Amino acid sequence: MLFERPQHLSADQILERLRTAGSRVSKATVYNTLRLFSQCGLVHEINVDPTRKFYDSTTHPHHHFYNADTGELTDIPADQIGVSGVPELPPGTEQQGIEVLIRVRERR
Ligand SMILES: [Zn+2]
Numbered sequence: 001m002l003f004e005r006p007q008h009l010s011a012d013q014i015l016e017r018l019r020t021a022g023s024r025v026s027k028a029t030v031y032n033t034l035r036l037f038s039q040c041g042l043v044h045e046i047n048v049d050p051t052r053k054f055y056d057s058t059t060h061p062h063h064h065f066y067n068a069d070t071g072e073l074t075d076i077p078a079d080q081i082g083v084s085g086v087p088e089l090p091p092g093t094e095q096q097g098i099e100v101l102i103r104v105r106e107r108r
Helices: 011-020 027-040
Strands: 044-049 052-056 062-067 072-077 101-104
Touching: 011 027, 011 052, 027 052
Parallel strands: 062 101
Antiparallel strands: 044 052, 062 072
16 A cells, blocks of 8 residues: 555554555554564655654655645655765764755645
8 A cells, every 4th residue: 555656654544544445454563564664675764753653655765845734744856955064974884864854834
């Protein structure tokens, strides 16, 4: 379901869609499977805050807009954001990647 198209879904959203489609899968199975997919690199985890985690079917490097009002994540191609001034990395480490999350809200 997550891999049908490029999308960002929470575990609860996936569970809800599975249930709507008639599946009787347990919540624990959904969470455990997503954790396994993430560990294997099949999905990319995005933590927008300590209580909200999304699973991204697109695993190549890219950035995101996060709309705090709608809870929606939107992709930003990697080449549209340049990051300068990256500090010296901690000793013994190498850079794995830089992800930018731009938080937006509806204009009031
Ligand atoms: Zn994405």
